[in-house]
Amino acid sequence: MTTTIQAGTRIIGDTLFPGSSLWILRGAKIQANGNAAQPIVFTSGRLPGNRKPGDWGGIIIIGNGIINRTGNPILTEGGAAGEAENYAGGTDNADNSGALRYVRIE
Secondary structure (H helix, E strand, O other), X not given: OEEEEOOOOEEEEOOOOXXXXXXXXXXXXXXXEXXXXXXXXXXEOOOOOOOOOOOOOOEEEXXXXXXXXXXXXXXXXXXXXXXXXXXXXXXXXXXXXXXXXXXXXO
Protein backbone atom coordinates (compact mmCIF):
# COMPACT_ATOMS: atom_id res chain seq x y z
CA MET A 1 0.00 0.00 0.00
CA THR A 2 1.25 3.47 -0.84
CA THR A 3 -0.08 6.65 0.78
CA THR A 4 0.29 9.51 -1.71
CA ILE A 5 0.04 13.12 -0.52
CA GLN A 6 -0.19 15.86 -3.13
CA ALA A 7 1.85 19.08 -3.13
CA GLY A 8 0.21 21.86 -1.13
CA THR A 9 -1.73 19.47 1.15
CA ARG A 10 -2.19 20.40 4.79
CA ILE A 11 -2.69 17.49 7.19
CA ILE A 12 -4.10 18.43 10.58
CA GLY A 13 -3.53 16.20 13.61
CA ASP A 14 -6.42 15.66 16.00
CA THR A 15 -5.37 17.14 19.35
CA LEU A 16 -8.35 15.51 21.11
CA PHE A 17 -7.50 11.93 20.13
CA PRO A 18 -4.56 10.41 22.03
CA GLY A 19 -2.00 8.89 19.68
CA SER A 20 -3.22 10.83 16.66
CA SER A 21 -0.44 10.32 14.11
CA LEU A 22 0.32 8.98 10.65
CA TRP A 23 1.81 5.47 10.70
CA ILE A 24 3.61 3.90 7.74
CA LEU A 25 4.08 0.23 8.61
CA ARG A 26 6.47 -2.35 7.15
CA GLY A 27 5.64 -3.07 3.54
CA ALA A 28 3.82 0.25 3.08
CA LYS A 29 5.18 3.48 1.56
CA ILE A 30 4.55 7.19 1.76
CA GLN A 31 5.00 9.44 -1.26
CA ALA A 32 4.75 13.02 -0.01
CA ASN A 33 6.18 15.19 -2.75
CA GLY A 34 5.67 18.88 -2.16
CA ASN A 35 7.67 21.63 -3.84
CA ALA A 36 9.08 25.02 -2.84
CA ALA A 37 5.87 26.83 -3.83
CA GLN A 38 3.53 24.17 -2.40
CA PRO A 39 5.05 22.37 0.59
CA ILE A 40 3.14 19.64 2.39
CA VAL A 41 2.44 20.68 5.99
CA PHE A 42 1.61 18.37 8.91
CA THR A 43 0.39 20.44 11.82
CA SER A 44 -1.69 20.62 14.97
CA GLY A 45 -5.43 21.26 14.87
CA ARG A 46 -4.91 24.20 17.23
CA LEU A 47 -4.73 27.77 15.94
CA PRO A 48 -1.32 29.41 15.48
CA GLY A 49 -0.11 30.76 18.80
CA ASN A 50 -1.92 27.98 20.68
CA ARG A 51 0.03 25.00 19.29
CA LYS A 52 2.26 23.09 21.65
CA PRO A 53 4.47 20.01 21.74
CA GLY A 54 2.44 16.83 22.02
CA ASP A 55 -0.60 18.16 20.15
CA TRP A 56 -0.26 15.19 17.85
CA GLY A 57 2.14 12.29 17.35
CA GLY A 58 3.73 13.16 14.00
CA ILE A 59 4.80 10.62 11.40
CA ILE A 60 6.02 7.14 12.37
CA ILE A 61 7.75 5.10 9.66
CA ILE A 62 8.53 1.48 10.51
CA GLY A 63 10.74 0.20 7.72
CA ASN A 64 12.65 -3.04 7.36
CA GLY A 65 16.22 -1.79 7.89
CA ILE A 66 18.54 -3.20 10.51
CA ILE A 67 18.45 -1.13 13.72
CA ASN A 68 21.08 -0.58 16.41
CA ARG A 69 19.04 -2.03 19.29
CA THR A 70 18.93 -5.62 20.43
CA GLY A 71 15.97 -7.61 21.57
CA ASN A 72 12.72 -8.61 20.02
CA PRO A 73 10.14 -7.20 20.36
CA ILE A 74 11.06 -3.53 20.52
CA LEU A 75 7.78 -1.64 20.64
CA THR A 76 6.86 1.86 19.54
CA GLU A 77 5.32 4.32 21.96
CA GLY A 78 1.86 5.79 21.61
CA GLY A 79 -0.54 4.75 18.92
CA ALA A 80 -4.28 4.50 18.89
CA ALA A 81 -5.84 2.85 21.93
CA GLY A 82 -2.41 2.11 23.37
CA GLU A 83 -1.49 -0.22 20.51
CA ALA A 84 2.19 -0.58 19.71
CA GLU A 85 4.14 -1.90 16.73
CA ASN A 86 7.25 -4.06 16.88
CA TYR A 87 10.08 -2.41 14.95
CA ALA A 88 12.74 -5.01 15.75
CA GLY A 89 13.97 -7.67 13.36
CA GLY A 90 14.61 -5.59 10.24
CA THR A 91 16.79 -7.39 7.72
CA ASP A 92 16.91 -5.21 4.61
CA ASN A 93 18.93 -1.99 4.61
CA ALA A 94 17.87 -1.44 1.00
CA ASP A 95 14.22 -1.25 2.09
CA ASN A 96 12.36 1.77 0.72
CA SER A 97 9.47 3.28 2.69
CA GLY A 98 8.92 6.12 0.23
CA ALA A 99 9.89 9.78 0.10
CA LEU A 100 9.23 13.07 1.91
CA ARG A 101 10.14 16.14 -0.17
CA TYR A 102 9.36 19.72 0.76
CA VAL A 103 7.51 18.53 3.86
CA ARG A 104 7.18 20.51 7.09
CA ILE A 105 6.20 18.74 10.30
CA GLU A 106 5.04 21.18 12.97
